[in-house]
Amino acid sequence: MNNELSGVILIFLLTVILAYPLGKYIANVFSGKKTLTGFMNPVERLIFRLSGINPAESMNWKQFLKAMLTINLLWLVYAFFLLLFQDKLPMNPDGNAGQTPDLAFNTAISFLVNCNLQHYSGESGLTYFTQLFVITFLQFVSAGTGIAVLIGLLNGLKEKTTNNLGNFWNYLVKSITRILLPLSVIVAVILVFNGTPAGFDGKDSITTLQGDSVQVSRGPAAGMIAIKQLGTNGGGWFGVNSAHPLENPSYFTNAVETISILLIPIALVFALGFYLNRKKLAKVIFGVMTFLFVIFCSITIYYELKGNPAIDKLGVAQSTGSMEGKEVRFGAAATALWSVATTSTSNGSVNGMHDSLTPISGGVVILDMMVNALYGGVGVGLLNYFIFIIIAVFISGLMVGRTPEFMGHKVEAREVKIAALVTLLSAFLIKAFTALAAYMVVHHPEIAWQVKPGAWLNNPSYHGFSEILYEYTSANANNGSGFEGLGDNNPFWNITTGIVLLLGRYLPIIAPMAIMGLLANKKFIPESPGTLRTDSGTFGMMTLAVIIIITALSYLPALALGPLAEYFSLY
Amino acid sequence: MKKNLLVSVKLTFVLILICAVVFPFLIAGISKAAPGGGKGETITVNGKVVGYEKIGQSFTDDKYFWGRPSAAGYNAAGSGGSNKGPSNPDYLQLVNGRIDSFLAHNPGIKKEEIPSEMVTASGSGLDPDISPEGAYVQVKRIATVQNLPEEKVRALVKKHIQKPLAGILGPSRVNVLKLNIALDELK
Numbered sequence: 001m002n003n004e005l006s007g008v009i010l011i012f013l014l015t016v017i018l019a020y021p022l023g024k025y026i027a028n029v030f031s032g033k034k035t036l037t038g039f040m041n042p043v044e045r046l047i048f049r050l051s052g053i054n055p056a057e058s059m060n061w062k063q064f065l066k067a068m069l070t071i072n073l074l075w076l077v078y079a080f081f082l083l084l085f086q087d088k089l090p091m092n093p094d095g096n097a098g099q100t101p102d103l104a105f106n107t108a109i110s111f112l113v114n115c116n117l118q119h120y121s122g123e124s125g126l127t128y129f130t131q132l133f134v135i136t137f138l139q140f141v142s143a144g145t146g147i148a149v150l151i152g153l154l155n156g157l158k159e160k161t162t163n164n165l166g167n168f169w170n171y172l173v174k175s176i177t178r179i180l181l182p183l184s185v186i187v188a189v190i191l192v193f194n195g196t197p198a199g200f201d202g203k204d205s206i207t208t209l210q211g212d213s214v215q216v217s218r219g220p221a222a223g224m225i226a227i228k229q230l231g232t233n234g235g236g237w238f239g240v241n242s243a244h245p246l247e248n249p250s251y252f253t254n255a256v257e258t259i260s261i262l263l264i265p266i267a268l269v270f271a272l273g274f275y276l277n278r279k280k281l282a283k284v285i286f287g288v289m290t291f292l293f294v295i296f297c298s299i300t301i302y303y304e305l306k307g308n309p310a311i312d313k314l315g316v317a318q319s320t321g322s323m324e325g326k327e328v329r330f331g332a333a334a335t336a337l338w339s340v341a342t343t344s345t346s347n348g349s350v351n352g353m354h355d356s357l358t359p360i361s362g363g364v365v366i367l368d369m370m371v372n373a374l375y376g377g378v379g380v381g382l383l384n385y386f387i388f389i390i391i392a393v394f395i396s397g398l399m400v401g402r403t404p405e406f407m408g409h410k411v412e413a414r415e416v417k418i419a420a421l422v423t424l425l426s427a428f429l430i431k432a433f434t435a436l437a438a439y440m441v442v443h444h445p446e447i448a449w450q451v452k453p454g455a456w457l458n459n460p461s462y463h464g465f466s467e468i469l470y471e472y473t474s475a476n477a478n479n480g481s482g483f484e485g486l487g488d489n490n491p492f493w494n495i496t497t498g499i500v501l502l503l504g505r506y507l508p509i510i511a512p513m514a515i516m517g518l519l520a521n522k523k524f525i526p527e528s529p530g531t532l533r534t535d536s537g538t539f540g541m542m543t544l545a546v547i548i549i550i551t552a553l554s555y556l557p558a559l560a561l562g563p564l565a566e567y568f569s570l571y
Numbered sequence: 572m573k574k575n576l577l578v579s580v581k582l583t584f585v586l587i588l589i590c591a592v593v594f595p596f597l598i599a600g601i602s603k604a605a606p607g608g609g610k611g612e613t614i615t616v617n618g619k620v621v622g623y624e625k626i627g628q629s630f631t632d633d634k635y636f637w638g639r640p641s642a643a644g645y646n647a648a649g650s651g652g653s654n655k656g657p658s659n660p661d662y663l664q665l666v667n668g669r670i671d672s673f674l675a676h677n678p679g680i681k682k683e684e685i686p687s688e689m690v691t692a693s694g695s696g697l698d699p700d701i702s703p704e705g706a707y708v709q710v711k712r713i714a715t716v717q718n719l720p721e722e723k724v725r726a727l728v729k730k731h732i733q734k735p736l737a738g739i740l741g742p743s744r745v746n747v748l749k750l751n752i753a754l755d756e757l758k
């Protein structure tokens with residue numbers, strides 16, 4: 001078999017093989033069972049004591065969300081001011097400037113919501129201090145927030161009737177001490193021994209073999225790269241993220257980073273099965289997600305390996321596939337796998353430029369972010385999938401004439417209304433803002449803003465539209481990757497995407513928790529032969545159908561204007 | 572609310588200490604034992620640092636093997652791809668220009684022998700590698716300019732091909748900087 005294909009298949013298989021035991025471990029951590037990381041017990045006790053937390057204190061869904069939102073708000077303020085005044089803070093060997101208020105607003109929100117919509121380049125837009133105290137810090141805690149909320153939701157499903165979703169602080173701390181931190185240390189050590197820098201030295205100046213004077217940006221990057229992948233944040237140390245040869249030095253590190261992107265999101269699906277003792281439900285969810293994931297990967301790998309037909313016409317050999325925006329050491333197939341992995345999981349790191357993907361691949365990664373529930377961001381991916389389940393339960397209940405129930409709880413009008421609203425919200429945010437930006441580009445190209453709307457797009461025609469659509473889809477999905485040709489560091493983009501980021505993060509967290517809070521309060525109905533089983537293959541197909549129908553109805557017209565139109569113009 | 576805020580402030584301090592101080596300094600400490608000591612691995616010729624092993628360099632002279640076109644000018648102070656879409660007419664014209672220039676500098680080479688990576692920009696703008704085909708296609712020019720037998724240059728390229736991981740995973744490649752250093756030493 002072709003070396004590139006054997007590479008991507010092995011990477012994915014290895015991920016699933018590692019994710020299964022990790023899922024079991026995660027379930028054990030949050031059930032309070034003994035685990036390998038028992039040595040963290042005293043550390044956690046110390047953290048709880050210093051912070052005045054009683055980890056056994058129970059919270060109902062409202063208290064749980066209040067705790068989460070309070071600390072998130074604090075982090076937002078903290079991050080904003082540090083970015084604004086980073087030039088006056090220590091650890092700035094390259095003498096980089098402070099961020100403008102609109103850029104600091106965007107950057108702080110972006111990383112707070114576990115996204116990495118970076119409207120700056122890491123080499124010049126941040127200092128070592130803010131890379132660590134803002135970016136790396138938020139990469140841990142925003143991922144921890146996602147896991148903590150998911151465990152809260154699972155607690156609601158676990159009990160027959162309950163008000164107690166557990167303790168938010170406890171779960172936040174343990175996600176970091178037991179899952180994110182140990183795994184990050186392992187991945188970071190692998191990276192430093194394969195060439196990623198981790199020291200605090202500033203830029204190096206060298207004279208090349210040919211005699212040019214150039215500089216090389218460096219810094220304590222390895223740790224941040226580990227957590228950016230594992231916590232599905234995706235924010236790179238360098239401007240081009242993991243396409244950078246120091247951020248991702250070889251095919252081996254690329255495999256390690258690809259596995260890190262998918263590992264925890266997949267493990268959490270298995271963890272759900274172990275935690276709720278419903279392994280069959282976990283398998284059905286994993287099956288549906290993997291089915292779509294593999295289709296998306298296959299399409300993207302096929303088109304990237306096949307190359308760009310317009311380059312074919314110019315007469316050169318494209319035996320290695322479409323290479324614009326890609327690195328030789330990874331090749332087209334591994335870059336394609338990464339692009340689907342990073343958009344499935346709301347990660348947003350890239351190892352090649354998505355803007356230069358062939359049209360169908362570009363369309364697939366946009367679509368992937370529109371679904372935003374194939375494994376998904378740590379914790380929040382399953383929350384998004386939960387919404388799809390609620391809708392599927394309701395529709396199939398209507399179809400077979402039974403009362404819709406999910407795991408012993410009646411799903412009624414109120415819950416379905418919340419689920420429907422949150423699904424429609426995504427479509428509304430993406431399309432309304434895309435329309436607004438497109439309107440500006442077409443009708444007001446000459447407005448004297450920091451970057452004139454006429455200069456926003458790096459590519460004309462359909463592809464230019466895709467750049468706008470990609471940016472808002474990415475913001476709403478809290479993904480963070482971009483069609484990076486877009487001139488996005490200006491107040492218009494910083495503020496509008498900032499708003500979309502906030503709404504796209506917190507409403508899809510609040511809504512499932514509210515649904516769960518309502519469901520968990522209801523009288524438990526034991527399963528009977530008349531119950532619609534949600535852990536069956538049939539129900540899995542039903543959920544799949546719901547995902548496909550909702551996504552197609554919401555987004556097909558938008559995709560037709562961008563990637564599809566470009567495809568038909570090119571092939 | 573007040574209690575939440577108090578806990579938030581205290582917990583934030585503790586977590587900053589763990590995530591932004593202990594963790595990165597631990598990794599920085601471990602990196603001292605790694606090749607390059609956590610600063611990036613450099614390559615030295617005659618006691619002088621001529622580059623970083625992983626960072627590509629610009630080679631424009633006919634006497635050296637060329638790397639890929641770069642949107643960042645191979646200056647690793649920054650990094651960047653072209654972000655050109657596949658159907659962009661200006662971009663396609665640019666690639667066409669690169670093909671013509673490649674043909675002009677490499678007489679006797681046919682268009683269909685040029686691998687596409689030699690005329691398309693990498694993702695990082697710092698790609699240190701080309702494919703083996705990308706190196707072989709330049710052998711004729713190098714041999715002529717350097718006044719070396721073609722066989723010798725071809726053998727040099729062959730020696731510098733880095734095989735796929737474990738022999739079966741991913742593409743083969745050639746590090747352009749290392750190849751050019753070896754070429755200098757050949758004379």
